[in-house]
Amino acid sequence: MPFNTSPDGAQIFYKDWGKGRPVVFSHGWPLTSDAWDVELKMVADHGFRGIAHDRRGHGRSSQTWDGNDMDTYVADLAALIENLDLRDVVLVGHSTGGGEVVRYAARKANGRVSKVFTAGAIPPVMIKSDKNPEGLPLEAFDQIRAGVLADRSQFYKDLSAQFYGTNRDGSQISQGARDDFWRQGMTVGLKAAYDCVKAFSESDFTEDLQAIDVPMIIAQGDDDQIVPIHDAAMKAVPLVKNAELKVYPGAPHGIAGPYQQALDKDLLTFIS
Template sequence: MGVITTRDGVDIFYKDWGSGRPIVFHHGWPLSSDDWDAQMLYFLDKGYRVVAHDRRGHGRSSQVWNGHDMDHYAADVAAVVEHLDLRDAIHVGHSTGGGEAARYVARHGQGRAAKLVLIGAVPPIMVKTEANPGGLPIEVFDGFRQQLAANRAQFYLDVAGGPFYGYNRPGAAPSQGIVENWWRQGMMGGAKAHYDGIKAFSETDFTEDLKAIEVPTLVMHGDDDQIVPIADSALLSAKLLKNGTLKVYEKLPHGMCTTHADIINPDLLAFIQG
């Protein structure tokens, strides 16, 4: 088991498997590095070194009460990358992890990050503001906080069993294993980290991060993403990136890396090898 301690005393758990060119995976809220199983096994088999960490307050990392913001998240990634001395790395971020990966590459990635992939990612900014009129109203995220505080366990079952994987769509065939694994990962983490994380993923403005990123970046998004609607995320991010490529997946959900790994993984490989 790999663990590093950050400058502010937080233990960050990470996995580091294989050898070769490194791929660093950044997980979504409120999950853990386990959410990347389908990708890590695939790329390990292709000869890559795969690295994934549990964000502070999530999974097996310290359940600290503070520092649950994108600046700390990105700095924690930088600590893991420097500890493992990863260079020429590809960073792959899903959802909240996409925001984390973007901020890491923009602020810490020079000389180490070679490519970036944003999957169902939260940038540029999720919440509705005067500058972002197409965003989701703050009341949506207030509702998340209320449900988490009232009954976190049930809230997580409802998210995983419904919109996250598109299991609320007509004709969907829910996987009980996938739902329970999402719930397991969520409940491993700390309630305070997850509560604060809602603000981090919804209210952080990544516009300047995206503009600063110079490495080739692939933006992947399902057009039936009910968690991070595509119109106010991927479509805008792709325009802000200097070297961005947008790939839209018809009818695929937010959790498409799990439900459709057979489609996503080869596309990731093609981008990495390209």
């Protein structure tokens, strides 16, 4: 299995499928690069090089005690892209990974990035404050941390319903998809899972979005129960110089089922 060494010595696992223009994927919380397998195969089948890593503390990467914060996540991504000497990169990020690729594109890309695509992404900022009164209160994220500490196995099983919208009438998402969410979540170290809640909820990407100067698609389902669209995509689009909004009616946070089919079609068109 391939690993990349980060500046602090952390070993970051990554998948590298296909040949051609690189498309680099970043996953959400509490998942791994496995969440992007369908898309990795899709881009590789269409003449691109699909790359996805396990964020530190997640999956097969090092479970470091320190560094479970957004700036270190971005440094890990930068080290991977630089060590593989990737150029003309298309960045794709879901949820927490959306924040990761936005910050990388704004602060670390050094001309290596040509396009950005996010789905259900956390930018601009999730937490409620005087500057962001429509955000989610701190108590909501404290409940997530408490669930992770108390019984993360059951917490992930329960959370998968909101993640994939199976608590909505007419959902077409399988139990298998929910089981895979649990499987991936259970590979995440407890410290990483706990610390990452602060990283995805309190990081402010407003200035990062304003700094992006390459074409960008900001995609989101309008029934996202994890990252509410009115405080995410709807606020992010006006901040980016060259951004297009894609809204998927009735789609949840998790990329699966009909939502995945529609999003993958738009992604392939965008990178082609």
